[in-house]
Amino acid sequence: MSDGALDDLFILDLSHGLAAAYCTKWFADLGANVVMVEPADKGASIRDIGPFKNDEPNQETGASHLYLNGGKKSISLSFKNEEGKSLLKQLIAKADILVEDEAPGRLGNLGLGFEDLSAINNRLIYLSITPFGQTGPYRDYPATELTLAAFSGTLAVRAISGENPICMGGYQGMYIGGRIAFLSAMGALLQRDITEAGQHVDVSLQEAIAGNDMAAPTTYSYNGIAQVPPPSANARGRGGAGRYPCKDGFVDVLPGIGGLKKLAAMLGDPELAQHELFKNHALRAEKAEEFDAEFMEPFFSTRTRAEIVEAAQAKGMPFSYVLTPDELPSEPHLVERGFFVDIEHPVAGKVTVPGSPARLTETPPKTGIAPQAGESNEAVLSEVLGIDDLSSLENQGAL
The missing domain is CATH 3.30.1540.10 (formyl-coa transferase, domain 3)
Incomplete structure (x- = not known):
């Protein structure tokens, strides 16, 4: 039994949002070496998403960070510093996949776009996850979970007849997008095995959500009927449903x-x-x-x-x-399957997080501990680039 199904992959995660973090969580759970590359001055934005332990804001104890970044490493790097950018490019030369969720064109303006980096590493899979994709009239629009639910059509079909539309709770759209991104990157890796060349993978969260459970556009295309939910959908019971x-x-x-x-x-x-x-x-x-x-x-x-x-x-x-969140960890079926996992975090203490929904008999997924910001600087730079003394890089503001 090997350590993990994807333990030969090296992935750089430059992202800040939930969709990309969920994507790279799949890679980490399956054994890939996932390194979060975080801004040296403030850490990745996902660390600022609550709730926090004891309701006290702390970048190391946010629930989303503890769950989605488990099993990853973290280095702190300044992209705007030339030495920091040089270090990043050296890491990219060794990477299999780079994941980013910046606004379209932003990394390109820093000399870190797909064309720039594929010149350094022509096997690189460059995975971009944005609200509306890299092209189109909405490409520069900012978006939230509610925005994406509305623009994807799912908000309308979850309306109660005669009442306002209802958005799904939590961040379901972001998680859908993260799964699509993971699958798309895996497809690009399989293609690379044939061609020896990487490619740019452009994931639109709007399209990922719209394609998730939307037979409605197809139905409309062949019978002209715009699908709307029955009065009982997503709501109080009525008429036996x-x-x-x-x-x-x-x-x-x-x-x-x-x-x-x-x-x-x-x-x-x-x-x-x-x-x-x-x-x-x-x-x-x-x-x-x-x-x-x-x-x-x-x-x-x-x-x-x-x-x-x-x-x-x-x-x-x-x-x-209808199970409530506090009931889930003790739900008998999930307990028997061992879905929830207790981890001991150095700052947050004991934390219960969801494990992997997939079971692999030979390479079982593992749920790891979320890293503290920049804790892996020495380990990653030594292991990947052979740099053992970080003092000069720190003095130059690269880390």
Whole structure:
């Protein structure tokens, strides 16, 4: 069993944002030597994203940093200093992949664009992750999770009919973009095995999100219907689908194909399947409140989440109960699979973080500890470039 599936890769991570950090986390978990190259004066911006331990801002204890940068190394470098830029280029000459998420053209203005660096290392995979890609009229637009949800079309299809659109919680779009970036870089590496040449990989977060679960544009292209969600989508339960309160929380209800017969059986009376409100979808939608009051609420209000979900799953209906973040680490299925990992960080102390969702029998992913800013200066520069004395570089402002 080797150390990791990708332990022969050397990756330089010049990024600041969540999408790129999640991308390089996949590489680090799979054994690649991922080195964060952080500004010497302030560290990568991801370190400033809270929440922080004890609610005290500290670049070493931000939850996003502790999770996304686990297993990476960190060096501090000044890009604007000529000595620092020279060091970076020497590292790039040895690298397999460079990851960056600066505004299009910014690194090029510093002499660190793809054309500049491929002249130094023609095998380099140059991975750019930006809100709207390197080209197009929006390329220079700044964006947030909400901006990208709106521009990708996903906000509209998650609206409740007649109400304002709803954005997914957290940073789902950033994580989607990070996965697409990882897969794209892996594809470029496979191509490099054939051609011996690197390439520029341009990832647009807008396009990554739009392509994630969007059959809506395809549907519109062939039948002219703009997809909108039903009234129950992403919302309170209504007419036998959606989110219903129960004795100890909420259950997400979706009977599925042929599910109304199964739902009737679960409610305790298979004959209900012949009731007009079970048989007629349009009528059930029209009289949803009556349906819920008569059939759903009496059953759900007297049972726990687990009881309802187990009964539904036993009949082949994909119900789920709504877990809260504090419940996830003790959720029995995740506990048995060992998904969450406890790590001991030198500043943050004991921290529980999600592990890898992938299981590799011969090269299992490993969840590491997030580095302190610049802690790997000596180790990386010595190992990669053979530089053992950093004092002159520090005096010159390169580090």
